[in-house]
Amino acid sequence: MCGIVGYIGNREAAPLLLESLKKLEYRGYDSAGIAVLSNGQVTIRRCQGKLANLEKILLQRPVRGKIGIGHTRWATHGKPSETNAHPHRAGEVVVVHNGIIENYLELKEHLLKRGARIESETDSEIVAHLVGEKIQKGMDFLTAVQKSLKQIHGSYALAFLNQKSPDRLIVAKNSTPIVVGWGEGESFVASDIPALLDYTRRVTFLEDGEVAEVTAEGFRILDEKGKTIRRPHKEITWDAVAARKGGYRHFMLKEIHEQPRALADTFRGRISLREGEVSLEGVHLKAGEVKQIKRIHLVACGTAWHAALVGKFMLEEIAKIPAEVDYGSEFRYRSPLIDSRSLLLLISQSGETADTLAAVDMGRAKKAKIISVCNVVDSSLARKSDGVLYTHAGPEISVASTKAFSTQLTALYLLAIGLGRLSGRLKRADAKRLLQDLMHLPHWVEEALRLEGEMEKLARELCGAADFLYLGRGINYPIALEGALKLKEISYIHAEGYPAGEMKHGPIALVDEKMPVVVLLPKDRYFQKTLGNLKEVESREGKVIVLTDEGSGPIGATAYRVLSVPKASHFLTPTVLTIPLQLLAYYIAVHRGTDVDQPRNLAKSVTVE
Secondary structure (H helix, E strand, C coil), X not given: CCEEEEEECCCCHHHHHHHHHHCCHHHCCCEEEEEEEECCEEEEEEEECCHHHHHHHHHHCCCCCCXXXXXXXXXXXXCCCCCCCCCEEECCEEEEEEEEECCHHHHHHHHHHCCCCCCCCCCHHHHHHHHHHHHHCCCCHHHHHHHHHCCCCEEEEXXXXXXXXXXXXXXXXEECCCXXXXXXXXXXEECCHHHCCCCCCEEEECCCCCEEEEECCEEEEECCXXXXXXXXXXXXXXXXXXXXXXXXXXXHHHHHHCHHHHHHHHHCCCEECCCCEEXXXXXXXXXXXXXXXXXXXXXXXXXXHHHHHHHHHHHHHHHCCCEEEEEHHHHCCCCCCCCCCEEEEEEXXXXXCHHHHHHHHHHHHCCCEEEEEECCCCCHHHHHCCEEEECCCCCCCCCCCCHHHHHHHHHHHHHHHHHHHHHCCCCXXXXXXXXXXXXXXXHHHHHHHCCHHHHHHHHHHHCCCCEEEEEECHHHHHHHHHHHHHHHHHHCCEEEEEEHHXXXXXXXXXXXXXXXXXXXXXXXXXXXXXXXXXXXXXXCCCEEEEEECCCCHHHCCCCCEEEECCCCCHHHHHHHHHHHHHHHHHHHHHHHCCCCCCCCCCCCCCCCC
16 A cells, blocks of 8 residues: 655655655555655655656755655545645644545544645545644644544554654554664654665564654654553564565465455445445445446456455345346457446456456446446556446555455445445445444454464475365355465466355266365355265265364364364355465465466466457
């Protein structure tokens, strides 16, 4: 997601901030800017687009000073633009922010009533106004920040600059990472370690609820009550590439572990538990339009197609709207019955997939409403759609999709609830229950990640297999497909995903003592039937690996391995079951020695037919 940097010391801040931001480009962004303080005045330079644009601006209009902050922005509230780019200023206070301020509309309303002049569409500018307002009333810089944080609900990494306090920066953290580095007579701030490595290896990570006062001589950390905390620094030994990976061996593993945060980022700021409502900002659908929709056509490719299959269950059961799912490559060559009462829903991580983009032109010609679920801001798909629901997964470097898939599932869940409420087919009480379930999802995924050790051990045992079979039922059948695809993509082992009820229609002929069969067995309406399919595999001596939230009791002692996942709600169980399947595919690939992040013959985005 967005990148934050900060500096105070004896060097010129602007070139250092720019170079540090370049080290964070891999996180993805749509605009950039820096603010530098000198002689009691703050100078801000911002632009839409890449850092190369900012670099040109700084060459034409240089800024000087020994203290400053910088930012690369990934749009959440407000479209990509120079006005919405960070840093944001309110009076003498300048701020950069990663995260989402959930109650920013309420705060904005109060500020406007008190005469604040708010220039951007962002939630971030609100924070600068809160702090600036308190300083105007005589409060000191640090106290003003601490008091303002108590008014904010949401996630944030914040860095503040005050033109009347040239000797310090203030940073704060809640649910979004921030790290402070220090050297001889200088200190650094960043949202990720790569930004610091050219200047220092000594760093300290802030924890949730903490504030740090950063000076050239060092820093002090305070907890939520204002008490000073002593925390030993860490010495970073990673090289630059390892730092981008956060110390993980591969980007894929890093991205698997980023999923709790990515899922939270996808629904933060979009839900109201009190009202049972979903804000579909950017989708641009009104209640009257939703009531006119007679069918939803989901179109996607690869992993996104599996997300679409899960989305079909959600849209039909939650929003009560009939849904069909097509591969992009097939949809463009048939004659689908779509018209002005159809919603064409396109899903793509990159927003550049050629077959998916071709579907837009077909839908446009038939006057369908076109909505996309996409990760990359301002991608071709996003620009061509009538509305877009961004997933906020952040950049996904590994070719095999992990967090993009799980955030697509979350976005589709939000869309189903939102459409259900707009149409009136979903009762408020039911929407509240569904949204309350969603609040637990990051925790359930965190628990599922604790299976990593067991999955690595299992992978070592199974990495020599020539074939795998994955079985699931109902809403979890697409997860069997996704698990098989992940294994194929990165380990080069042949694998198939099947509805468990279809096993006797062919796949059972392949089962023998050499074949691992992964069975998805949550305690749902299909439990007994899937259990029967499991027993059929066992009777043919297949190696049964069971993922269940029921425990091993009813499954019996004959399974090769039983792995317990956390008990999740019906529509969110697919996301939880996905995690161990990603880990299994990853560790099998590692043990087989394949190129995990860049598997042979595959590209991250298929931009040609």
